[in-house]
Amino acid sequence: xxxxxxxxxxxxxxxxxxxxxxxxxxxxxxxxxxxxxxxxxxxxxxxxxxxxxxxxxxxxxxxxxxxxxxxxxxxxxxxxxxxxxxxxxxxxxxxxxxxxxxxxxxxxxxxxxxxxxxxxxxxxxxxx
Amino acid sequence: xxxxxxxxxxxxxxxxxxxxxxxxxxxxxxxxxxxxxxxxxxxxxxxxxxxxxxxxxxxxxxxxxxxxxxxxxxxxxxxxxxxxxxxxxxxxxxxxxxxxxxxxxxxxxxxxxxxxxxxxxx
Numbered sequence: 001x002x003x004x005x006x007x008x009x010x011x012x013x014x015x016x017x018x019x020x021x022x023x024x025x026x027x028x029x030x031x032x033x034x035x036x037x038x039x040x041x042x043x044x045x046x047x048x049x050x051x052x053x054x055x056x057x058x059x060x061x062x063x064x065x066x067x068x069x070x071x072x073x074x075x076x077x078x079x080x081x082x083x084x085x086x087x088x089x090x091x092x093x094x095x096x097x098x099x100x101x102x103x104x105x106x107x108x109x110x111x112x113x114x115x116x117x118x119x120x121x122x123x124x125x126x127x128x
Numbered sequence: 129x130x131x132x133x134x135x136x137x138x139x140x141x142x143x144x145x146x147x148x149x150x151x152x153x154x155x156x157x158x159x160x161x162x163x164x165x166x167x168x169x170x171x172x173x174x175x176x177x178x179x180x181x182x183x184x185x186x187x188x189x190x191x192x193x194x195x196x197x198x199x200x201x202x203x204x205x206x207x208x209x210x211x212x213x214x215x216x217x218x219x220x221x222x223x224x225x226x227x228x229x230x231x232x233x234x235x236x237x238x239x240x241x242x243x244x245x246x247x248x249x250x
Contacts, residue, residue, distance in 0.1 A: 038200055038203070038204060038235070041196070041200075041239065042239075045243060045246070048180075049246050051176055052180060052246065052250060054173070055173040055174075058172070058176065081158070085155055085158065088151050088155070092151070092152075095148070
């Protein structure tokens with residue numbers, strides 16, 4: 001640890017000063033959605049567990065999801081999942097050096113946001 | 129070269145591959161389950177149990193649980209090592225990071241036990 005820290009490196013870690021290109025926003029949103037999904041997974045598992053437990057539990061899960069707030073929470077978690085998945089696919093495409101110039105990556109970031117919003121809206125309409 | 133007690137990985141390269149392989153498994157699983165829900169708008173408890181309790185889905189769900197555990201660990205590890213460092217947390221950063229990692233391991237362990245118990249009791 002000390003060895004790594006002793007190396008003389010320029011340190012500039014202000015996150016507010018530099019401009020945020022869309023690629024950086026796409027990247028941090030990928031990370032943030034991942035961390036929230038780590039917690040949101042509990043909600044999905046809880047719902048699945050309830051629905052699978054018994055016919056009564058299934059009915060209870062249906063009643064829960066008929067309420068606006070739990071339904072909105074489910075659509076929210078699914079929206080985060082959709083973004084994380086779509087951005088992940090973009091990431092893996094770029095791993096193969098496809099579209100890894102700044103211009104292509106910027107366009108890809110916009111496309112990822114666009115696709116995620118559309119898919120989340122479709123899921124929202126479907127579940128509502 | 130591992131120089132820090134909280135690196136906890138033999139190779140960043142294996143993490144890189146594991147992160148992507150697990151992502152592919154989770155993406156495929158998501159599509160399958162999405163297909164099932166789309167094909168069954170009038171879902172019943174029996175249909176749901178029949179689907180998740182089938183032998184192929186039990187195997188796939190088990191694979192999903194393991195893939196998710198690996199994926200979540202690598203992701204949370206990356207976030208922890210990026211932000212919980214001496215620049216922000218001072219001299220005790222390594223202790224904080226170790227504590228954070230222990231918390232992540234505990235949560236992932238609970239998820240794995242919960243999910244496997246859920247699927248295999250069908």
